[in-house]
Amino acid sequence: AQTVTQSQPEMSVQEAETVTLSCTYDTSESDYYLFWYKQPPSRQMILVIRQEAYKQQNATENRFSVNFQKAAKSFSLKISDSQLGDAAMYFCAYRSGRDDKIIFGKGTRLHILP
Amino acid sequence: DGGITQSPKYLFRKEGQNVTLSCEQNLNHDAMYWYRQDPGQGLRLIYYSQIVNDFQKGDIAEGYSVSREKKESFPLTVTSAQKNPTAFYLCASSATGGRVPYNEQFFGPGTRLTVL
DSSP states (O other): OOEEEOOOSEEEEETTSOEEEOOEEEOSOSSEEEEEEEEOTTOOOEEEEEEETTOOSOOEETTEEEEEETTTTEEEEEEOSOOGGGOEEEEEEEEETTOSOEEEOOOEEEEEEO | OOOEEEEOSEEEEOTTOOEEEEEEEOSOOSEEEEEEEETTTEEEEEEEEEETTEEEEOTTOTTEEEOOSBTTBOOEEEOTTOSOOOEEEEEEEEOOSSSSSSOOOEEOOOEEEEEO
16 A cells, blocks of 8 residues: 655744645556645645656746655655745645545644744 | 535534534536545545446545435445544546546545544
8 A cells, every 4th residue: 555754843043934735645557646735724735746657857936946856755845935824734645546535644834934 | 616525514413313414516526535634644535436336445445435426426425334533525527538647636625524
């Protein structure tokens, strides 16, 4: 069975600095998709960024980028120029290419220090 | 605006009572999902449905039931058999199949259920 592990329950970063959130996953499949979701205090889940396993190029969305290391089964999220609005719980997630279920990690709570 | 609605936002029930949480989507998605979120546990899948009149158990289906009579609606009933029902419940939907490769899930705002 696939698993997603986020080893950092909480992290803090100074405003305007860069922070990297770690995620590793375990799978024997070659066709899959990876996601980072953000859950702010409102608890609304928001998709931040996504990556297809077949694409070697790392995905980027404005200040958010990923470091996708397929061989190492690692999918870290980098947030540049951190802003107060980035404070949230971040979930790493995996979807097999064979079905539509998504497996979530337990999350990393990110604090932004002014 | 397309999206997913969940109602109510906060729900209180007495122990031993069944309660139904509503989830409606107008994104024309075939698949819908229910998750439970507890502190430190991430999101755990309760039930999911990929097509009308069909649904499958997720990882923690005991004490819950669902129906999928319409594409837009996927209500979740928390029964009295659920031993610890107080939690935050999230509903999601997604496209299915290969036409939309990522098939990422879109989420509703959630319902906080408190059983007294």
